[in-house]
Structure formats: structure tokens, C-alpha cells
Amino acid sequence: MPQGQPLVVPQDGLTTRQRRNRPLVVVHTGAMKGKSTAAFGLALRGWAQGWDIGVFQFVKSAKWKVGEENAFRALGRVHDETGEGGPVEWHKMGEGWSWSRKQGSDDDHAAAAAEGWLEIKRRLETERHDVYVLDEFTYPMKWGWVDVDDVVKTLVERPGHQHVIITGRDADLRLIEAADLVMETGKIKHPMDAGQKGQRGIEW
Amino acid sequence: MPQGQPLVVPQDGLTTRQRRNRPLVVVHTGAMKGKSTAAFGLALRGWAQGWDIGVFQFVKSAKWKVGEENAFRALGRVHDETGEGGPVEWHKMGEGWSWSRKQGSDDDHAAAAAEGWLEIKRRLETERHDVYVLDEFTYPMKWGWVDVDDVVKTLVERPGHQHVIITGRDADLRLIEAADLVMETGKIKHPMDAGQKGQRGIEW
Numbered sequence: 047m048p049q050g051q052p053l054v055v056p057q058d059g060l061t062t063r064q065r066r067n068r069p070l071v072v073v074h075t076g077a078m079k080g081k082s083t084a085a086f087g088l089a090l091r092g093w094a095q096g097w098d099i100g101v102f103q104f105v106k107s108a109k110w111k112v113g114e115e116n117a118f119r120a121l122g123r124v125h126d127e128t129g130e131g132g133p134v135e136w137h138k139m140g141e142g143w144s145w146s147r148k149q150g151s152d153d154d155h156a157a158a159a160a161e162g163w164l165e166i167k168r169r170l171e172t173e174r175h176d177v178y179v180l181d182e183f184t185y186p187m188k189w190g191w192v193d194v195d196d197v198v199k200t201l202v203e204r205p206g207h208q209h210v211i212i213t214g215r216d217a218d219l220r221l222i223e224a225a226d227l228v229m230e231t232g233k234i235k236h237p238m239d240a241g242q243k244g245q246r247g248i249e250w
Numbered sequence: 251m252p253q254g255q256p257l258v259v260p261q262d263g264l265t266t267r268q269r270r271n272r273p274l275v276v277v278h279t280g281a282m283k284g285k286s287t288a289a290f291g292l293a294l295r296g297w298a299q300g301w302d303i304g305v306f307q308f309v310k311s312a313k314w315k316v317g318e319e320n321a322f323r324a325l326g327r328v329h330d331e332t333g334e335g336g337p338v339e340w341h342k343m344g345e346g347w348s349w350s351r352k353q354g355s356d357d358d359h360a361a362a363a364a365e366g367w368l369e370i371k372r373r374l375e376t377e378r379h380d381v382y383v384l385d386e387f388t389y390p391m392k393w394g395w396v397d398v399d400d401v402v403k404t405l406v407e408r409p410g411h412q413h414v415i416i417t418g419r420d421a422d423l424r425l426i427e428a429a430d431l432v433m434e435t436g437k438i439k440h441p442m443d444a445g446q447k448g449q450r451g452i453e454w
Contacts, residue, residue, distance in 0.1 A: 080288055080433055087291030087318075094317035113298035114291075117325060120334055124324045131324060229284055231435055 068226070069207045075184065075217040076230035082181055084231060085211045086114045089179050092209065093121050093131045097176035102166055103138040104159055104182045104214075111181065132176065137162075159186035163197070173206040184214030187221065198224045272430070273411045279388065279421040280434035286385055288435060289415045290318045293383050296413065297325050297335045301380035304373065306366055307342040308386045308418075315385065336380065341366075363390035367401070377410040388418030391425065402428045 072088065074081040089099050101118065103111060115136050122134030137144050139158050145165060163186070169175060186192045198220050201210055212221065222228050276292065278285040293303050305322065307315060319340050326338030341348050343362050349369060367390070373379060390396045402424050405414055416425065426432050 080291075083291035083295070084284055084288040084435070085291075086294060087287035087289075090290060090294060090321045091287070091317035094320040113295035116298040117294045117335065120325060120328045121321060124328060131321065229435060231288070231433060 069204075070209050070226040071201050071224060072209065072211045072227045072229070073184075073217050073221060073225045074211065074213045074229050074231065075215060075222075077215060080231040081213040081215075082111065082114070084229065085179055085181065085213045086118070088211055089118070089177055090121075092177040093118075093125075093134065095132070097132040097209075098174070099132055099134045099177045099179070100169065100175035101134070101136045101179040101181065102162055102183070103136075103140065104162060104180065104186050105138075105140060135175070156186075156189070156191040159191040162186075163192040167200050170200060170204045170208060170210075173208060176208060178208065178210045180210065180212045182214045183212045184217045184221070187218050188214075188216055194218045194220050197221065273408075274413050274430040275405050275428060276413065276415045276431045276433070277388075277421050277425060277429045278415065278417045278433050278435065279419060279426075281419060284435040285417040285419075286315065286318070288433065289383055289385065289417045290322070292415055293322070293381055294325075296381040297322075297329075297338065299336065301336040301413075302378070303336055303338045303381045303383070304370075304379035305338070305340045305383040305385065306370055306387070307340075307344065308363055308366060308384065308390050309342075309344060339379070360390075360393070360395040363395040366390075367396040371404050374404060374408045374412060374414075377412060380412060382412065382414045384414065384416045386418045387416045388421045388425070391422050392418075392420055398422045398424050401425065 072085075074085050089101070093099055099118065099122075101115075115138075118134050118136055121131055122136075125131045125133050139155075139162055143158070143162055143165065146161060166178065166180065170178070187194050187197060202224055204210070212225075217228070276289075278289050293305070297303050303322065303326075305319075319342075322338045322340055325335055326340075329335045329337050343359075343366055347362070347366055347369065350365060370382065370384065374382070391398050391401060406428055408414070416429075421429075421432070
């Protein structure tokens with residue numbers, strides 16, 4: 047597909063190259079499945095660019111994303127062994143964050159989510175990754191476990207060239223306002239309409 | 251995310267397990283970008299299941315998908331070397347199909363597209379792959395380079411347990427009718443609206 051041309055060239059004092067290479071906040075939202083799938087597809091492309099990928103899963107039980115996790119861990123090993131692509135870190139709240147001393151005991155989901163966000167904030171400050179996937183991060187925002195204004199301010203003011211991809215339903219309007227790209231996956235037709243349940247390899 | 255429950259249990263004589271494991275025809279269509287990204291995200295999950303992945307790119311110049319191609323080729327090597335995940339084949343029309351003697355000289359796009367479809371048809375008959383990604387395949391259908399009724403009949407009657415994912419704009423209504431899952435990616439907000447052109451690692 048061709049890249050397309052923007053309809054308007056903004057008067058922001060930036061060159062086309064500066065504007066083109068602006069780091070993005072991407073939100074995949076909407077009621078349908080496919081949000082995380084699309085986000086991981088984007089991260090895959092970043093990996094191939096040699097970008098450093100950090101995935102943070104904000105769900106208690108992360109069993110549904112085990113396919114993506116295995117694939118990205120394999121890609122991370124490819125990088126470590128051959129130098130191809132970028133390094134990959136995959137962290138999940140469900141088992142206690144890997145950097146946390148409280149591993150395996152995060153019964154307090156609100157505290158665990160807040161701890162996850164604090165770590166991401168630290169990493170954004172030190173420009174640790176090139177691409178951050180904050181999977182299902184809209185939920186802790188929705189439930190008040192992390193402060194939406196803090197998230198938005200941190201994203202807007204993050205230094206360097208760090209892309210941040212956030213998935214989940216019901217993205218807060220302040221996040222949508224701050225994002226550069228908001229994608230919504232819609233269904234035209236779904237096998238569940240025909241009485242079919244989810245299946246391994248397709249739905250998880 | 252929970253799997254959800256179908257609203258209706260069909261009277262089709264199948265058990266839940268049989269119905270659940272039915273192979274799918276998935277179409278990613280719509281005017282926005284993100285169709286292929288989502289399709290490759292789905293293929294990534296299939297790879298992690300150990301499924302055999304066959305990608306067929308129906309575009310003259312395949313330069314925009316080089317990130318996905320590199321990542322999937324790396325995953326294919328992981329499989330070949332360690333047995334993890336599934337095997338991967340990546341074929342593109344742009345350079346002449348890899349199985350074709352006419353490699354590098356497919357100036358006749360219509361003939362090249364028809365040849366690609368013929369090979370996919372052969373592979374479906376012999377159950378060569380578990381997942382087929384027919385990237386941008388809606389265009390040769392739209393332009394009459396392949397016969398839509400033949401495609402639909404072949405997909406509907408394909409043997410075994412083969413998933414087929416088709417991407418591209420303007421999917422034919424007969425294909426949508428025959429598909430099990432049709433996803434449309436919609437934009438809420440896009441950086442091109444703010445005068446930003448596509449960038450490496452994000453758009454291609």
C-alpha cells in the first residue's frame with residue numbers, strides 16, 4: 047500500500063522528517079477482540095527494525111496471551127543469539143511483576159497495577175525501551191488503580207523517541223485526546239454469532 | 251479477556267468441541283491501515299501453537315511488509331533449529347513467486363496473481379499449511395485477476411483443518427458471506443490528520 051499524503055501540512059516549525067519520526071502514542075480500543083492482536087502485530091514490526099520491545103500485561107490471569115508471549119520470547123532469543131531484530135522483555139502482572147519482590151503474591155490488584163505503572167514511568171524517564179506495549183492498560187485506568195492525568199502527563203512529556211501502544215476497552219477520553227493514533231477494531235461477522243466458542247490458536 | 255459464550259447454540263449436529271475447532275476463513279478489510287498488521291498478529295499466535303504458516307503476498311512491490319517478513323522468517327528459523335513453534339513459508343508475487351520458473355519477470359500481474367491463486371488452491375487440496383495468510387488478496391479478486399466464485403468455492407470446500415486469513419480493502423460480498431470472521435479496522439484518530447507522514451517501524 048502507498049504511504050499516502052497528509053491533507054494538511056501543519057505550521058509547527060518541524061521539518062517533514064522531524065514530524066515523520068515523531069514518537070507515537072497508539073491506542074487500540076473498542077468492544078471487539080483483536081485489539082491486542084493488532085498491537086502485537088505493530089510490536090512485531092518494531093522488533094524487525096531492531097527496536098527494544100517492552101511488553102507489560104495488566105491482567106490478573108495472562109493465560110490468553112501465551113501464544114504471543116512465546117513468539118516474542120523466541121524473537122528476543124533470536125536477537126540475543128544473532129543480533130537480528132531487537133531485544134524483548136515481557137512482564138506480566140498476573141504472576142507478580144518480574145522485577146518485584148512480591149512476586150506471586152499480588153492479591154492486591156490495585157497495588158500491583160500501580161506498581162506496574164510506576165515501573166513503566168521510571169523506564170520512560172530513562173528511555174529504557176523503544177516500544178512499550180501496555181496490554182489491557184485501559185482497565186486499571188478505568189478502575190482508578192492508576193491516575194489518568196498522571197498517565198497522560200507522563201506520556202505527553204516522555205523524553206526521546208519512545209512509542210507507546212495501549213490496548214483495552216473503554217479508553218479514557220483524556221488518553222484518546224493525547225494519543226496520536228487511535229484504532230478501533232470492529233466486527234462485521236463473528237463465529238460466536240453462529241454459536242462457536244473461542245478456539246486455541248485463534249482466540250488465545 | 252474471557253472467551254465469552256455464544257448466544258445461540260446451533261442445531262448443526264456438531265459437539266461443542268467439533269464446532270469450536272472448526273477451521274476459519276477470516277477477512278480483515280476496511281479502508282484503514284492495520285488490516286495486515288492484525289492478520290500477522292493472528293498468524294503469530296498460530297505459529298506459537300506449532301501451526302504451519304504460509305504467507306502469500308499479492309502486491310507487486312512488497313516493500314511495506316519487510317518488517318513482518320523478517321520477523322516471520324526469524325520465527326521459521328527458530329522452528330527449524332529448535333522445534334519451537336511452527337514452520338513458516340513466505341511467498342511474494344512482487345519478485346516472482348519463489349516456486350515459479352518465471353521468477354523476477356512477472357510483469358503480467360494478472361497472470362502472476364492467477365498463478366499464485368492456483369498454487370494456493372493446490373496447497374489447500376493437499377493440506378500443506380495450517381494457516382494461510384493471503385495478504386492483499388482482495389485486490390486480484392476485485393480486478394478480476396482471479397475468479398471470486400472459484401475462490402469462495404475452494405475455501406468453502408477445503409478439506410481438513412486449514413485456517414485462511416485474507417486482507418485488503420473492498421472485500422467482495424461473496425467472500426464476506428462465506429467468511430466465518432470479518433474484521434474491519436476503523437480509525438478514530440490518525441497522525442496523518444495532523445500532517446504527519448508514515449514512518450519506518452510503524453507504517454511499514
